[in-house]
Amino acid sequence: MDSQIPALTSTPRTSALEIAQQTAIPDRKQEDWRHLDPQAFPWEEFEQAALQEYRQPCVDSQVESGVVLPTIDAAKLAQILAIREEDADSKFLYLHRALTSPIVAYRIPGNLRDGAIRIVQRISGPAAPTIVLYVESGADAIVYHRWESETSGATPMIGRIEIMLERGARLQFLHEDQLSAASPLYYRAHTQLAENAHLDWGVFTTGSVWHAAKMTIDLQGAGAESTTYGLFCGAGARTAEHRTVQNHACPRAKSDLVFKSLLAGKSHSVYQGMIRVEKAAQRTDAYQASRNLILSPTAHAETIPRLEILADDVRCSHGATVGTVDVNMLFYLMTRGLSRAQALAMAAEGFAEEVIRRVPLKDIAARWRSAVQQTIGNNLA
Amino acid sequence: MSNKAVDSDIDNYERYGFHQPEKYLVKMDKGLSRRVVEEISAYKNEPSWMRDFRLKSLDIFLSKPMPTWGADLSGVDFDNIHYYVRPTDRPQHNWDDVPEDIKNTFDKLGIPEAEKKFLAGVGAQYESEMVYHSLQKQWEELGVIFLDTDTGLRDHPDIFRKYFASIVPPSDNKLAALNSAVWSGGSFIYIPPGVHVTIPLQAYFRINAQNMGQFERTLIIADEGSNVHYVEGCTAPVYSSDSLHAAVVECIVKKGARMRYTTIQNWSRNVYNLVTKRAIAEDDAIVEWVDCNLGSKMTMKYPAVFLKGKGARADILSVAYAGSGQHIEAGSKIIHSAPHTTSVVVSKSISRGGGRTSYRGLLKILNGAVGSKSSVRCDALLMDEMSRSDTYPYMDVKEEKVTLGHEATVSRIGDEQLFYLMSRALSQAQATALIVQGFIEPVVKELPMEYALEMNRLIQLQMEGSVG
Numbered sequence: 001m002d003s004q005i006p007a008l009t010s011t012p013r014t015s016a017l018e019i020a021q022q023t024a025i026p027d028r029k030q031e032d033w034r035h036l037d038p039q040a041f042p043w044e045e046f047e048q049a050a051l052q053e054y055r056q057p058c059v060d061s062q063v064e065s066g067v068v069l070p071t072i073d074a075a076k077l078a079q080i081l082a083i084r085e086e087d088a089d090s091k092f093l094y095l096h097r098a099l100t101s102p103i104v105a106y107r108i109p110g111n112l113r114d115g116a117i118r119i120v121q122r123i124s125g126p127a128a129p130t131i132v133l134y135v136e137s138g139a140d141a142i143v144y145h146r147w148e149s150e151t152s153g154a155t156p157m158i159g160r161i162e163i164m165l166e167r168g169a170r171l172q173f174l175h176e177d178q179l180s181a182a183s184p185l186y187y188r189a190h191t192q193l194a195e196n197a198h199l200d201w202g203v204f205t206t207g208s209v210w211h212a213a214k215m216t217i218d219l220q221g222a223g224a225e226s227t228t229y230g231l232f233c234g235a236g237a238r239t240a241e242h243r244t245v246q247n248h249a250c251p252r253a254k255s256d257l258v259f260k261s262l263l264a265g266k267s268h269s270v271y272q273g274m275i276r277v278e279k280a281a282q283r284t285d286a287y288q289a290s291r292n293l294i295l296s297p298t299a300h301a302e303t304i305p306r307l308e309i310l311a312d313d314v315r316c317s318h319g320a321t322v323g324t325v326d327v328n329m330l331f332y333l334m335t336r337g338l339s340r341a342q343a344l345a346m347a348a349e350g351f352a353e354e355v356i357r358r359v360p361l362k363d364i365a366a367r368w369r370s371a372v373q374q375t376i377g378n379n380l381a
Numbered sequence: 382m383s384n385k386a387v388d389s390d391i392d393n394y395e396r397y398g399f400h401q402p403e404k405y406l407v408k409m410d411k412g413l414s415r416r417v418v419e420e421i422s423a424y425k426n427e428p429s430w431m432r433d434f435r436l437k438s439l440d441i442f443l444s445k446p447m448p449t450w451g452a453d454l455s456g457v458d459f460d461n462i463h464y465y466v467r468p469t470d471r472p473q474h475n476w477d478d479v480p481e482d483i484k485n486t487f488d489k490l491g492i493p494e495a496e497k498k499f500l501a502g503v504g505a506q507y508e509s510e511m512v513y514h515s516l517q518k519q520w521e522e523l524g525v526i527f528l529d530t531d532t533g534l535r536d537h538p539d540i541f542r543k544y545f546a547s548i549v550p551p552s553d554n555k556l557a558a559l560n561s562a563v564w565s566g567g568s569f570i571y572i573p574p575g576v577h578v579t580i581p582l583q584a585y586f587r588i589n590a591q592n593m594g595q596f597e598r599t600l601i602i603a604d605e606g607s608n609v610h611y612v613e614g615c616t617a618p619v620y621s622s623d624s625l626h627a628a629v630v631e632c633i634v635k636k637g638a639r640m641r642y643t644t645i646q647n648w649s650r651n652v653y654n655l656v657t658k659r660a661i662a663e664d665d666a667i668v669e670w671v672d673c674n675l676g677s678k679m680t681m682k683y684p685a686v687f688l689k690g691k692g693a694r695a696d697i698l699s700v701a702y703a704g705s706g707q708h709i710e711a712g713s714k715i716i717h718s719a720p721h722t723t724s725v726v727v728s729k730s731i732s733r734g735g736g737r738t739s740y741r742g743l744l745k746i747l748n749g750a751v752g753s754k755s756s757v758r759c760d761a762l763l764m765d766e767m768s769r770s771d772t773y774p775y776m777d778v779k780e781e782k783v784t785l786g787h788e789a790t791v792s793r794i795g796d797e798q799l800f801y802l803m804s805r806a807l808s809q810a811q812a813t814a815l816i817v818q819g820f821i822e823p824v825v826k827e828l829p830m831e832y833a834l835e836m837n838r839l840i841q842l843q844m845e846g847s848v849g
Contacts, residue, residue, distance in 0.1 A: 031450065279766065297748065297781040307772040309791045312763035317790040322746075322778040 013098045017050045020094035030088045035270040035302055036241045040210055041184050042126070042156050043095075049126040050098040057101035058125035060150065064118040069106040072134045077105055080132055080162045089214060092186050096158040099128035108171070110138030116361060117143045123179065124150035127157040135169040135197075142172045144364055147187075149180040159187035165197035167221060172200040172360050177211075178371065181238055184210035193253075195221030202359055203230035204368045206375060207240035207267065216245040219253035219281075228257040231355040231368070234267030234299075235375045241270035246288065248281040258289040260355055262348055262372065263299035264379035273305040275316055282311050288318040293325065293351045295344060295379065341380040348376045401482045403590050405508070407467040411592065412460045415439065418562050421465045425531055425565070428538070438551035438561030445555040451741065452679045452710045457653050462594040462625055464563045466508040472529050473513050483507050486587060502527040504584040506597055509565040520578055526571040527582050530598050533569025540571060544602055548631040548659050548687075557657045560596045560629040567597035567628065572607035572638070581610040581643075581829055586626075588617035588652065594625040601631070603638040603666075610641040612832065616676070617649045623678065624652045632660035634668050636690065641669040645832060647839065648676035650707060656682045664690030664719075671827050672699040674709050675839055683741060685714035688722035688750075695724040698824040700836075702843060703736030703768070712741035712773075713757075717750040717783075726757040729821050732768035733843070739771040740789070748779040759789035762820055764813075814844040 026038040149155040232240045246255040261269035292301040305318040325347040333343035359365040422432040502516035511529030551561035654677040660668040670684035686695035701709040730738035761770035802812035
């Protein structure tokens with residue numbers, strides 16, 4: 001909403017904090033919050049941090065790029081960062097607004113091709129980092145982004161990722177969060193695609209004690225295309241909730257999404273997906289898949305893939321599976337001399353590979369692969 | 382709309398939409414209160430435990446909020462409903478003794494003919510009470526009980542009390558509480574161990590009065606190794622103001638027994654159809670819900686199976702059709718709590734003319750239910766750009782050694798399919814109806830033949846107005 005832009009840019013942090021304090025903590029009875037207890041999030045800690053007159057942002061950002069990237073002008077930035085809708089998660093967004101720092105915002109110009117930009121942010125306390133990418137027409141870029149804990153203790157954070165793709169822009173975006181097990185994390189990632197824009201979005205996480213992510217893909221221009229592939233590799237008591245929304249508002253757009261969870265120990269995955277196709281979005285092609293591989297009798301998988309279709313000339317489908325490694329597959333590997341644990345690990349790695357092999361940066365693919373091996377290996381040994 | 386479509390509407394209206402003049406022994410005033418509940422219980426001359434149960438349920442009903450997560454129920458006005466309407470003083474066992482106007486109704490619907498031809502037993506409920514009940518002698522001799530629920534309570538108090546409200550307690554949901562407070566009629570079925578009732582038992586439910594609430598209560602007990610197929614049909618005339626149908630169905634399917642429960646719901650489009658149906662399956666039992674929802678203004682119905690015994694199996698097959706102004710929310714609820722249990726859900730939905738269909742399903746596999754398998758398949762067909770289709774499945778797995786798959790698709794009728802059939806000289810309407818029939822075939826083929834024919838005829842009627 002345009003009317004909200006000035007409000008956002010001029011809102012001092014204190015009033016954002018006031019709104020946050022007045023906003024209720026999400027209620028467990030709300031559909032979105034039935035699976036992860038919002039009361040368990042450290043609200044107080046964030047409110048205390050926001051009250052301090054001056055505080056360290058608790059984020060150490062390192063950016064690596066082959067070219068010098070221009071910044072986004074203030075008006076555009078405000079437009080991108082406006083809090084568009086009030087929903088069950090508003091309290092997170094206002095609290096994030098009250099604390100937000102730093103805002104890492106880049107304009108990726110149309111003449112940039114094949115550039116790889118790497119952003120790593122190390123978190124050391126109640127933190128509220130923001131990443132904004134504004135990709136102009138003609139650009140074709142790869143951006144890798146990671147949040148990680150500075151220490152092994154709790155480093156709670158609320159994050160926000162905003163990506164706007166102009167007409168025909170192309171972006172391959174890789175996002176990873178590997179916080180310490182004790183770190184509560186909420187983040188919202190929102191992407192907007194104009195006509196014929198193309199987004200390829202990879203996500204990897206190892207979860208934490210409290211981990212909730214809302215990922216939205218707004219297909220706003222005809223012919224826009226998005227591919228999303230996500231992997232949660234959980235062990236111990238780590239948990240992760242991912243809510244994905246594929247919003248088709250225009251004709252002839254295409255979205256494809258697969259989210260995989262690899263669950264060892266007592267880990268818990270919640271996947272809530274939504275494909276929403278508006279009346280105007282004829283000739284939509286949308287797919288959503290949720291795949292869960294359970295490696296332990298104490299792991300817990302919940303999956304809720306939803307469809308809301310208001311146009312008729314569409315192809316929309318979803319699939320969800322939950323299960324353990326096929327016994328025939330295990331048997332085959334064990335006849336080849338692998339131990340049961342080795343065979344299980346191999347099957348699990350194969351499951352993860354479907355996501356990892358799509359990663360365009362070799363070093364990042366290797367990084368994710370070894371994180372999977374470590375998590376699984378420690379649990380099956 | 383073409384002439385054909387108008388004709389088909391008239392045809393449909395003549396078959397189901399008529400209504401008889403309202404003539405009743407008892408018709409309570411609208412609205413719900415302790416007094417109404419006490420009076421219902423008094424009319425029925427019930428034991429005191431049932432009266433207390435009703436009053437306790439009323440309190441639960443009043444204390445619970447209206448569900449907000451599904452269809453829009455804001456149009457339900459609990460104060461504008463007759464909670465109890467009694468057309469006759471007792472159910473008849475001889476068709477000739479049924480009062481003339483009621484008999485006319487069911488004659489028009491073809492119930493007595495159907496009974497003669499292929500049913501083991503028939504029950505017919507008119508408003509709040511069963512008006513007719515019969516069971517063929519051969520089944521009676523084997524110990525099969527098929528009665529209306531009120532008579533069941535009177536004649537078989539021990540079995541009744543043991544199972545009644547054991548599967549759907551009043552606290553389950555607001556509408557189950559309402560039903561528990563004001564229930565009347567429904568079927569009470571007991572199949573003794575090892576008895577296979579080879580032809581279906583049928584009940585027919587009819588709402589005739591305006592602003593009527595029908596709250597039938599059905600209790601089916603299939604004892605060890607028995608086999609039964611129960612079929613129910615529902616219709617109501619077209620009135621301008623809304624009626625409410627809030628039934629509760631409880632089924633206990635014991636070790637090795639098999640129960641199939643088939644519903645052809647064709648309420649008129651001013652009925653809120655809010656039903657709680659649940660079955661418990663013990664070791665190696667099989668529960669099958671075959672559920673066809675064509676009518677009503679709004680339906681919320683999630684047939685449930687609790688797979689409690691080893692090796693138990695649940696099959697849920699459903700067809701939902703929503704035309705203009707209809708929202709049909711049909712789904713399923715399955716809980717795997719024992720090892721090696723299996724469930725299969727096939728849901729087919731069709732939305733047309735601005736109608737909305739939703740599938741809402743719950744699938745839970747508890748820790749310890751090793752070797753459980755589940756497959757859910759939802760297909761939706763959208764007939765035009767005004768209509769809407771939703772899928773809201775929820776899967777919760779707490780066991781490692783399971784196989785679970787869910788798949789859903791939404792699409793419209795393919796142009797190539799239509800083109801092919803039309804090149805074979807079918808009209809567009811015929812081609813469309815044929816494709817739709819093919820689409821629902823996996824469910825319809827499970828219906829008894831007479832019902833399958835009826836179902837196809839109903840679908841054809843609905844489709845005839847769809848093009849041109």
